[in-house]
Amino acid sequence: MKLYSSMSDAGFKVAETGSDILLDGMFATQAVSVALDDLARLRTMMSFEVALAEAEATLGIIPVTAAKHIASCARPEQMDVSALAAAAARAGNIAIPFVAAFTSLIAKDNPEAARYVHWGATSQDVIDTATILQLQEAIMAIKIDLLRLEQTLAGITEDHVETVLPGRTWLQHAVPTTFGLKAAGWLTAVTQARRHLETAVARASYIQFGGAVGTLASLDGRGVEVAAELARRLNLNVPPLPWHTLRGDLAACGSALGILCGALGKLARDLSLMMQTEIAEILPPGGKEQGGSSTMPHKRNPVGCAIALSAATQAPGLVATMLSAMVQAHERGLGGWHAEWQTLPTLLRLTSASAAHMADTVETMEIRPDAMRDDLGKTHGLMMAEAISMALAERLGRETAHHLLQELTKKAVRRNVPLDAVLQEDDRVTTILSTDDINRLMDPSGYLGNARNFCIRSVEAWRNGENKKCS
Numbered sequence: 001m002k003l004y005s006s007m008s009d010a011g012f013k014v015a016e017t018g019s020d021i022l023l024d025g026m027f028a029t030q031a032v033s034v035a036l037d038d039l040a041r042l043r044t045m046m047s048f049e050v051a052l053a054e055a056e057a058t059l060g061i062i063p064v065t066a067a068k069h070i071a072s073c074a075r076p077e078q079m080d081v082s083a084l085a086a087a088a089a090r091a092g093n094i095a096i097p098f099v100a101a102f103t104s105l106i107a108k109d110n111p112e113a114a115r116y117v118h119w120g121a122t123s124q125d126v127i128d129t130a131t132i133l134q135l136q137e138a139i140m141a142i143k144i145d146l147l148r149l150e151q152t153l154a155g156i157t158e159d160h161v162e163t164v165l166p167g168r169t170w171l172q173h174a175v176p177t178t179f180g181l182k183a184a185g186w187l188t189a190v191t192q193a194r195r196h197l198e199t200a201v202a203r204a205s206y207i208q209f210g211g212a213v214g215t216l217a218s219l220d221g222r223g224v225e226v227a228a229e230l231a232r233r234l235n236l237n238v239p240p241l242p243w244h245t246l247r248g249d250l251a252a253c254g255s256a257l258g259i260l261c262g263a264l265g266k267l268a269r270d271l272s273l274m275m276q277t278e279i280a281e282i283l284p285p286g287g288k289e290q291g292g293s294s295t296m297p298h299k300r301n302p303v304g305c306a307i308a309l310s311a312a313t314q315a316p317g318l319v320a321t322m323l324s325a326m327v328q329a330h331e332r333g334l335g336g337w338h339a340e341w342q343t344l345p346t347l348l349r350l351t352s353a354s355a356a357h358m359a360d361t362v363e364t365m366e367i368r369p370d371a372m373r374d375d376l377g378k379t380h381g382l383m384m385a386e387a388i389s390m391a392l393a394e395r396l397g398r399e400t401a402h403h404l405l406q407e408l409t410k411k412a413v414r415r416n417v418p419l420d421a422v423l424q425e426d427d428r429v430t431t432i433l434s435t436d437d438i439n440r441l442m443d444p445s446g447y448l449g450n451a452r453n454f455c456i457r458s459v460e461a462w463r464n465g466e467n468k469k470c471s
Helices: 022-029 028-038 036-056 063-074 081-091 095-107 123-159 179-206 223-234 248-274 303-324 334-366 369-376 384-396 398-415 421-424 435-441 451-470
Strands: 166-171 172-178
Touching: 022 036, 022 303, 022 334, 028 036, 028 123, 028 334, 036 063, 036 095, 036 123, 036 223, 036 369, 036 384, 095 223, 123 179, 123 248, 123 334, 123 451, 166 179, 172 179, 172 384, 172 451, 179 248, 179 451, 248 303, 248 334, 303 334, 384 421, 384 435, 398 421, 421 435
Parallel strands: none
Antiparallel strands: 166 172
């Protein structure tokens, strides 16, 4: 089956493939897919080869004319993707046939320049460095959606700092909280995960350049000079030594992506529960065929939440693969390195889809404060039992007051009456609390503790963090 992608638009020969192109719209964004596709892979590999040649020419290791010709031939659209794929299956990595094809391309016009392609490097040098370049580009695309999501969550936090709704523990009504505080929690989790990812990528942003076994012996003692110039041209850092089998920083990027998927999944889980028909404190985005059913005209499904939850479900296994791939043998490994090639891009694609879908969902979902207010009354005041208990504890002691409220809440449920009615009838309560006291303590809006302060602190932390990054 012939499948056409951005590669064909760029002049590639389209290969037969089993790509899940029908699912790409759900589980990857276009920007990240483009950053990770074959064209991008070849482009970043050529960037490495061009920068290497230019670095070596600057240092007088290869002729300047050779470097110029190598750069002039760096056009990935001239590569035959089908042929490269077939050759990679035999060679064990894409770099071997890529370097051969690139060298042949240059040799057509300048056999002398072709002699200096890939001078002093090894396959892993070009693949790993290209991976880092693609990783950086993909993360920048993901960050756009994350910042959009964070901006919306910060706005919700501020707008709903006083919107009271039931707090839930173990999926049961607990004590009151605010929708602003829930949004503040989502904001904090996503922001921390995004910053953690940025830090991990920054730490991993090294060139890979070590030659056959990490000694750069083929460059006759000038390897460190070449590495520094190569890194400068690619706007990457120089590691203390080649990291061919030192995969910790790359694994940390995979772990950070997994944590981010988990934070987005937490948001998706909460929203989808609040979108249930029986709750309906939030309604999913609707219109334009969003969240419909193939058979039920009335359905309005939380599609974005489903995508984010799917990503959060898949991510841990992929992270485990990245961690397992750290165990590589001697100076250059086999198998573990290969396992990263599909795993890291898959993590990036899933993360991008999760971030984009959750940003869209939070921007367009319908928030229903009236439904949140109505839900406060579903337990007929039982959620205020702690407030009454703590007030009584000043006279009775915490344990005695706690057991008293357990008794009275069970009585209210058994009689199917509001809790305050039972409280007003019990002398153990009324000798300590007046009717006004009970009415005041039964008001959910009066039992929010530091919720407002936490909302303010979370938004300030988010804003200050962004300002620090921009300063």
